[in-house]
Amino acid sequence: MRQLKPSLAFIAMLLLGLATACSRDEGFHAKSIAGLMPALEFSLTNDEGNAASAQDTAGKIRLLFFGYTSCPDICPVTLGRLGAVIQGLPEERRERVRVLFVSVDPQRDSVAKLHAYVDYFGDQVIGLRGPEPALRKLAQRYRTTFGYGDPDETGFYEVSHSSGIYVFDGSGAARLLFRPDDPLAAMQDDLGQLLDEAS
Template identity: 50%
Template sequence: MPCRYLIALSLAASLLAACSSGEPEWNGHDIAGIMPDLTYELTNETGETVTEAARADHPRLMFFGYTYCPDICPITLARIQAALKQLPEAQREAMRVLFVSVDPERDDPARLREYTSGFGDQVIGLTGNQKQLKALHKRFRVTYGYGEPDEDGFYLVSHSSAVFAFDRQGQARLLFNQDVTADQMAADLSRMLASAP
């Protein structure tokens, strides 16, 4: 399912839930009960194979991208960083950001570690082989693809720009698209974390 249809479906569900419950609307899209729990098997920045259990009991944000991305990735990670800075200290320190590279050919653990270090200690670089990446993308109904290399071998990668938010139990809760500001993201995350058991 293309990302635009997922967002439209999530928005519709969010509006219906808000109308029926009397709760204020989210700035992002409420995907609780629509998207599956966080599950993955990937390689981290030190070359170790890890699963979602590695960050158990931490609320997490997950974003797909690659380190050679010229615009969406650095802008999105900077927006996430700005949002996290607005959270109360306890909430901010609990949060983890999973930056999943869909370009394992160029983004080895060392490259990921260098890239994510520019966005704060809470950002963790992950990648995997094509089988692992495709399974994760299928699970969350998003896609990625590779452009043709230029004469220098450089190529662009198309990928989802959505940021997924999961609670401490790894349950999908929110989806942020590029229209959600850092302030709005911070408000949603604080509300999500405050309401968590």
């Protein structure tokens, strides 16, 4: 008996259907990373000098962002935007959201410096730091990286890092990727949806 071979058109339709299913945004504005990234997990030190892990903020929506306090542009702008998004939420909902700012510049970002920096951006921001190998491992876990530029005559150097913000739900599952050009209203709406899920 002759075996029937699927047509190229059928294969193309099947692949298109799979791609559409994988990229479905589940009603969110931001890019969905559900099932594409591992759950939130880390072992670092917070901006008060205490050991910190994902369990410390379990049950809250977590926004993970890599940066450094000497950053001239991306970091302050991003943290300012996130602060505006969170402040736009009803007061009782703000306490259910945390921004996890991971410094990838352990040489300059002491506990005290990190604490002063994140404190400027609001109570919902937690600074995290650690030795470079631990930071490399965490960055690799979420498929990103960072690097150091050459110091200038004053010793200042820039740190290259991602501008993406990884959004995790209360259970620690990766859900969304916020990007620099995402509108504040869209980000706020997405956080609202995640908070509704946990209600």
